[in-house]
Amino acid sequence: MQAFLKTGKISNADKPSSSGTKVVKKKPPAPWVEKYRPKTIDDIVDQGEVVQVLRECLAGGDLPHLLFYGPPGTGKTSAILAAARQLFGDITRDRVLELNASDERGIQVIRDKVKSFSQLTVSNKRPDGRPCPPYKLVILDEADSMTSAAQAALRRTMERETRTTRFCLICNYVSRIIPPITSRCSKFRFKPLARENVIKRLQEVCEAEGVDVGNGEILQEAVHTCEGDLRRALTALQCCQRLIGKITPEGLIEVTGLVPQELVDKFLSTKNYSELEAFVDSFLMDAYSASQLLEQLSATVVQSGHLTNKQKCVISEKIAVCSHRLLDGGAEVMQLTDLGCTIIMANSDP
Amino acid sequence: MGDYPDPDEEYELMYSDELELLRDMDGNTESNPIRKKLQTAKRSLDFSSPVAKKIVSNERRNSNTASNNSTDGSFSLTPSLQHLDDILPSSNGPNKRTVEDLFGDINDIDFDNIQLPSKKQKTEEECDMELIDKIIEGRRQRQLLTEPSARGIVNTGPNYVVKENLTTSVPKWPFIPLKNSNGDRIYVRLVCEDLWEDSLDKVTNQLSLQTTYASVWEEARKIIEAKKQETESTELSHETGIKDNVVDELWVEKYRPKSYVDLLSEEPVNRALLHWLHLWDKVVFKKDVKTKEPHQRIAFSKRTGQFQMSNNWKGKKENEPELDEDGRPHHKVALLCGPPGVGKTTLAHLLARLAGYRPVEINASDERSTEAFQTALQSATLMQSVLDAERRPNCLILDEIDGAPIQTVELLVKWCTASAKKEEGKKKNKTQPLKRPVIAICNDLYATSLRPLRLVSLIVSVGSTSAARLAARLTRVSRAEHVRVTARALGALAARARGDVRTALHLLAFLKARDRETINVEDVENAAIGTKDSTTSMMQALQAIFTINDSEPTSILKTIQAAGEYDRIVEGIFENYLTARVDSRLLIACETTTWLRLYDIVSSWTQRTQNYSLYSLLPLCIARCHSLLASRQQLKVKFPMQAQEMSRRRAELESAVAAVRAARVDVSRRALRLDLLPLLPYVLSPTLRSANIQLCSETERKSLRACAGAMCDFGLQYSQQRTPEGLYAFLLEPDVYKVAFFGSEERLRPPPAVRQAIAREQQLEIIRRNENMMNRMCSKNSSSEAKQKTDKQTITKDVKTELPNHLQRLQPKVIEKPTRVSVSFIYTN
């Protein structure tokens, strides 16, 4: 390590100029997700209601505190970022504080950073004299991962600084936000995106990147594997493009870590224990993820036509239990075996 | 010591004090209830017990005034001594002192008068009464002392007796050092019984020529009887009056033992401590103690067989010198330990006083940081009280030392031990060594912080008072307080207190405060207070878990909570539950493990989150195990050892794995554990037909080489070690065989000859590798790696110089580096 660091340092000392320029020159290419994020709120796919509200406030109306919730990849962050950009233009940097889960968001940060930011007063003029809204915007992305203590610390700040600051909270599960906060915000639910809209958007991106996706089938597949999550679909497409050089359904499954549907079906139709044992072994040896299997299995079971309601109940319950145990760090092999046993029993007793 | 009066002066002072003391004893009646009980215990000891004949009792009760100075017949002295007592006051003739001396004496008494109330915290009336008593006593004493001086010339006999038997300087005859009420030191001669008999006869004859010994004895009896009746009557009369007297003194203070005989602790314990205190005499009072010891002992053992038993602790000690070269006791610190409330602090204070010291106490309420402690230590042991007219040396009592921080204890230990050497070097220097006794008091002898202290100190463990003894004492207290308590109730009280005098007294006071006519068993049992908490040991709790308790079915939870150490208890349950009950279907086992698992989860969660809201559930889990496992048959509960043993062995193997891993960081621990190490030994055990490499076939040589290479890769080596039988054996280090196999490792170990061959081959392999590397270095010779190269060259050189030396023990240093270097080419060869 010492030598490792040393060599680096030496080169740095030797050629300060070149390394300085290099940093500027070699910026890693942005992920497609960032690159093709909607620039204006009109670019937002679907979500008519929210877009309308934002449009009105862009036209000069007041902005309430916002709480966006909905499944991942439906454009929550994109919407508010686009709105902020349109509202503040080039002073966005000064007027917007964006914190997401990867930043420290303990109660201390809420107390210090957020509070001091929100206490600043701002004028309704830009430096260049053009008008702009007389408030600042605090965006708390992935707010459901904030501790409830931190959320509680937020509520007073939200109320007191209404004059100068608007808050926008973004989360997947509104139930994880404490009621005092939800009651202070206007809530907007982001619907899962309509499939055709997602495909349309993907197609646009692929064209812009010059990637050949053939006819819509692959994209259909992509949307399907990503369950309507536009961001995931874009990420998957990019990874697939990178790794394989072209976009294929198999490649998509590979990069998203999905379990092939055949395996899910096979697991669901297990007949006896030895079969189950063999399946679990090979499944894990092939390095598939058990939690992913459970996720897909859950969807499959619910939609499945050949299972009775009773069977569905039994299996779904076990899936829930096993997912919980897996989250706690339980061994995959045990949980899969347990679930498999339940499936076998359910299968034999319709 | 210079401040001290020289022996002659002291003698004069002491002598008068002694007289006063004796008069004090006259003044004492049995109104102090404690005395009566103890006398029986003491009688068997005879006066050989150093303190039995000297009762320092400052206790004076308003019921008996100084006028009541007839001899207390029930006194715990032998008849002969009583006679002496009788004689002394009446025949003060031998006293040759001047009045001036006596004045000083009286001053002393006055001092006591001022001091006493503050110590005992009596009620005001009592104080006043006491003061008056004292003054009267003082007056009377002066009278007595001055008056008989005229006629004293007649009685030369007693003179001889007194003068020769009591002295303040160390006498030449067998003696026993004592302390009078002022804490001054006197020495009493020890003579054999016959001699005593003779001399006493002489005294009595001389004293009263007409009255015989028997008649005097008879007279004394009468007086005692009369006095008994008197006190009883006063007691009765008081009964009505005292009841409305509000006692604002805690009984614990009120009935704190004031003299040696009042002590509730076991006699050998008291003596052990007292003896140790006397060992300090040489340093503190500049008196030789040691030389006379044997005589004393012989004299004792001659007398009664009983005594020898209580003398055991002394006998044991005879082997080791009791004093070190400085004349200080071998143990510099006495460590008193025992459960709370058995009177450790009282014992320490009383004995220190008795041995002539001024007790200086440092307890948990004082600051105990290292600095504060040091100053306290120094001031207490090096200095002397100037204000106190008694000018006694200090005796430091460190109460509750188990709560002190470990640094403090270490300081104490260092100070105790290091000072001995210091003294030799700079005797004139002001830095004085520890020259005063230090008594440390603790509850838990095995507290970790006390470990260093345990080694250097005399450990005196004070057992809890037996219920019977405690009950007897309680009877006395209740009589003195005029509380009617049935005997059974007292018994129950004593049992409930479990040897804790303090608790028992509190409970008694509490019951009395309820103002009932009598206190009976139900009262005691229904009282919510007074159950002694804590100090149930882990093993007791464990035993309780496995036995059905019919009398108190719900007490198990309390027992568990008292024992604490839930983890150990659970381990104990785990190790014992399989044998607890007949359980052929394993249903109990399943249920028990369910609760044990729950315990584990809750306690882990508590530890992990540092959230103690569920902590109170832990004893419930254990209590549930009790309801599952308890049985009537006595189960021999084993002490939980397995878990510790497991972690020890695990750590052992862990270190072996870690050693291998240090050589191969690129392999993950799991892979090393599960794949590499279990199979590596097979590779390391090549089958050779002979140990001589020259005779080996090509394939054998190859496998030998592979083996040596693998050993280099994994940082293993054979080192030659001497076995207990005196043979040299090649042992693998780290021993991967142990890690890989479960008990069958010896099967696969190569025979010694092969091991030697492998060891040789490994050395060759190291050289080969280094040469290899050298060549590569030379061929590449890149400037950036010049430094590395020189490194490796030096290593190679090292190995080469080392080569002819076949002593394997020198290897470790050599091998470590090459293996590390070899790693740097993992993927290059």
Added chain:
Amino acid sequence: MSLWVDKHRPRDLMKLDYHKDQAIRLKSLVQQSDFPHLLVYGPSGAGKKTRIMCLLRELYGSGAERLRQETMHFTTPSNKKIEIMTVSSNYHIEVNPTDVGIHDRVVIMDLVKNVAQTHQIDSSGQREFKVVILNEVDDLTKDAQHALRRTMEKYVATCRLILIANSISRVIPAIRSRCLTIRVPAPTESEIANVLHIVCKKEGLSLPTELAMRIAKSSDRNLRRALLMCEASKVQQYPFTADQKVPEPDWQIFIKDTARMALSEQSPKKLGEVRQKLYELIIHGIPPDIIFAGLLKELVRNCDMSMKCQIASHAAQFEHRMRLGNKPIFHLEAFVAKFMAIYKKFMEDSLGDVF
């Protein structure tokens, strides 16, 4: 390196013995302008590390193979000094953050920061970034994983992370979505047998096909284990015979023994004996989840379906609880006790039916 596992490790992406199309993809990935963070996952002995080392060689040339072993020191916020062994070259550094237990977060943050703040040698200049390889990412604490995701974004300009995990289940989604995930399935038995043949050929030995298959079968699709077993059996007996004894890791045999013990008799006494064996396994550092899995596999052999079901569900439940607790032995023994109770009841019931 003299063990076959090390000696015959492929050093070039194109020379890998299986998953060849994946190798081609990795090669093409290297040739692209940007190189993403990687998350390589797969079971033990599948060849994750081999692939990564090949990849590094592809990125930096043979300089990446010049390895050093060093100890690094870190200080935790609570001022505790910790040290960790690292393997590094001029271009990359590899650590096993789980070695320091709960302090893994500190190691990750400091290490990546250190690496990222120093720039790469320009003259050799293929890449402007260095690589940090983190092992056993799935065993990192949640705290460390969250720290990792911040670090990944922050220092993306000067360093790339290659994360290695056995299973992706325990890696938080935020990390997964920031990495290009590469799945390395364990080699199939025939692939293993194939590799064994190749290695033996290189060693100049002849390996009977049946023996190769037997080794492959008993290696649990773990190539590392298979190669070691092969070498061990060579040391034990050569020339090979098709039916010679293949040495197996002793712990596997021991777990089987333990299970057999529980099957032979169901009584508290036997349970006590089983406990000693379980202790022994724990002492030898066998992870408790592996003991659990091994026991389950062996115990259910003679049971009927409903019993298997019961036992499996108990095993799953107990194993999960064990993760939450501190004393694996309690949970292991509880499982054995439960099994014995179920088994005994079943035996008595079936006997009762007979009479």
